[in-house]
Amino acid sequence: MPTYVRPIARGALRRAALHVVVPVAVLVLVLAGCGPSPTAEERRPNVILVMTDDQGYGDIAAHGNPVVQTPNLDTLHAESIRFTDFHVDPTCSPTRAALLTGRYATKTGVWHTIAGRSQLHREETTVAELLGEAGYATGIFGKWHLGDNDPFRPQDVGFDDVLIHGGGGIGQTPDAWGNDYVDDTYWHNGHREAFDGYCTTVFFDHALSFIEAHRSEPFFLYLPTNVAHAPFRAPDPYVQAYRDAGVPDRLARFYGMITHFDEQFGRLRRRLEAWGLADNTILIFMTDNGTAGRAYNAGMRGYKGSQYEGGHRVPFYVHWPAGGWTGGRDVGALTAHIDVLPTLLEAATVQPPTDVDLDGRSLVPLLEQTGAWPDRTLFVHSQRIQHPEKWRRSAVMTERWRLIDGEELYDIRADSAQKTDVASAHPAVVSELRAAYDAWWDELADAFDRYTRIVLGRDVETTSRLTAHDWHNPESEVPWHQDQVKQDPVLNGFWAVDVARSGTYEIALRQRPRGVQHALSGTEARVAIGGVDRSVPIPEGAAEVRLRVELETGPTRLHTELTESDGTTRGAYYAYVERVE
DSSP, rough: OOOOEEEEEEEEEEEETTBOOOHHHHHHHHHTOOOOOOOOTTTTEEEEEEEESOOOOTTTTTTTSSOOHHHHHHHHHHSSSSEEEEEEEESHHHHHHHHHHHSSSSTOOOOOOSSSSSOOOTTTTHHHHHHHHTTEEEEEEEESOSSSSTTTSSSOOOOOEEEEOTSSSBBBTOOOOOOOSSSOOEEEEEEEOOOBBBHEEEEEEEEHHHHTTTTOEEEEEEEEEOOOOOSOOOOOHOOOHHTTTTTOOHHHHHHHHHHHHHHHHHHHHHHHTTTTOSTTTTEEESSSSOSSSSOTTTTTTOTTTTTSSHHHHOOOOEOOOOOOHHHHHHSSSOOOOHHHHOOOOOTTTTTTTSSOOOOOOOOHHTTTTTTTOOOOOEEEOOOEEEEEEOOTTTEEEEEESEETTEEEEEETTTTTTTTOOOGGGGGHHHHHHHHHHHHHHHHHHHHOOOOOOOEOGGGGSEEEEGGGGGOOTOOOOOOOOOOHTOOSSSSSEEEEEESSSSSEEEEESSSSSSSSSSOOSSEEEEEETTTTEEEEETTTHHHHEEEEHHHHHEEEEEEEEEEOOTSEEEOEEEEEEOOOO
C-alpha cells in the first residue's frame, strides 16, 4: 500500500456535499452489523482510464490506417462501445484539465502547455478526489502535465500512488535532467527515483503493481502514457519493422512508439483477465488530441493543435462487461472530455458534489441506450498564448455544424473533411453559433487574468523547485525543453507564487538543475519578490548563488536576473526556494 496520506484540506470541505448512493436494504444490514462483504460482482466497478499522447484518431488500424499495427487496440475496438464524435482540446494540458474536472479547461486556469498556463487551479476538484472519498484507491502512472509544484501535483489533488515524469514530455525543462525515455529518473510519490527500462514499460509495470495491490478494493487507475509525444523514440525492433516496410524514419519512430504501447496495453488486459478483474472494470481508451504523426488522419482536416476536426476529434472506447457496456457498438452523439467525470461518478454510484459547476454530462444514457440525449453545443479552442484572445483557433460544435474561428461554417454530416465553407448560405446558423460562443466566452472571462500560483513554504513541499517552463512571459516565449536550456537563451519571465508562511526564505538560482555542474552566466544575480529586491555578486565559476529574504504571506511574483558585464540579462532557469526560519 502507498504511504501517501491524502490531504484533508480539499476533501473535508466537500464531504458534506458528497455521498455514496447505497441501496436501503444493504444500508440496513450494514447498520445492523450483519451486512455481507460485497462480492466482486456487487462492489463498485474498478476504473482504468488509459490515454496516449499525440496519437490521433487515424493512428489506429481499426480506423483504417493501412500501416500502423495496433492489434490490441483493434480488439478493444471490436469489443467496446465506441464514441465516434468525441472531442478533446487540440493540445495536451487543456485536455487533461477538462478530463479530470468535468469543466472546460480555461475555467480551471489551463489553456496553454507552458508559461504558467498549464497549472490546474488549486480550487478545482478532480475525479481522483471524488472517487477517493468514496473509497477508491487512486493512482497515476505516466504524464501529468498540470503543474510540477504544490498545489498542482497529482498527490495534491487526490492521487494516492504517483509515478510521473516532469513537464509535458520526457526531456522538458521540469523533467529530470538527461531523461531520454530509457533508464530514466521519475517522481515517485514526490521523490526522485531511478528506473530501468523503456518509459512505457516502466509506467505499465507500476500500473500493474498498483492493480495487484488493490485487487480486493475498488480502484481508479489513470494511465496517461507519454507516447507518442516527441521526441519519437521506441525500442529498435518496433521502429525497424516499419523502416523495413518502407515507412519514412520519422513516421517509423512514431508508429513504433504506438505499436510498443499497444503491446503493453495487451499485457494489461491479459493481467486483468488472470486476476479475475476484467468483468467488473470500466476500461477506457482515448487520446489527448490530434495526431503528431501527420500522416493518415481518417479523412479529417487538421492535426494536433488545429481547430479543425483532426485537431480534437479522438477515439474514445468504453468497455465494462458487468455493466453491459460491450458489443462493438458505435455511438455518434456529440460528446467530449468534460463528460468523463460525470459518467464515472454515475457508474460508481457517487453523487457529484453540489458546490462544483460541471460542464459535462453523464454518458450513461448513451452507453445503456436509455433516456433522452438533448441537443448540445460544445466548444474547443487552442490558446497557446499568455492571455486568451476571443475566437482564436476555435470551434463551436453541434451535431451537424462546426463554426471555425467565428467565420467559417461546415456541415460536418455532409462534409466530414471540412472542405466547403457554407457560412454565406446559412447566416442564421452562424449568428446562432456566434451567440453561443459569446455566452461561453463570458463564462471564461474570470479566469483570464487570474494566476494559478505555486505555493511556497508548506511542509508538503519543503523545497520548491521552480523551472523556466512555468515563467509567465507576455509572448509565452520560455525555455520549456532541456535542449533549449542548453543554449542559455536570453529570456526571462516571472513565477506567480503564494507565500504560505511568513519567515526567512533561501532562494538558490541556477542555469541547470542541482546535480548538473554549469557555471552561471554573469557577474551579478538579482531576486525580486514580495517587495524585496536584492542583488549579490556571482563568484567566478559558481553553478549556484543563494540569497536570503524575509517574506510575508500572500500572493506575489518571483523574478530573477543574471546580469553579464555587458548588461545582458537572462532569468535563472531554475530556482530552489526553501523556508529556513
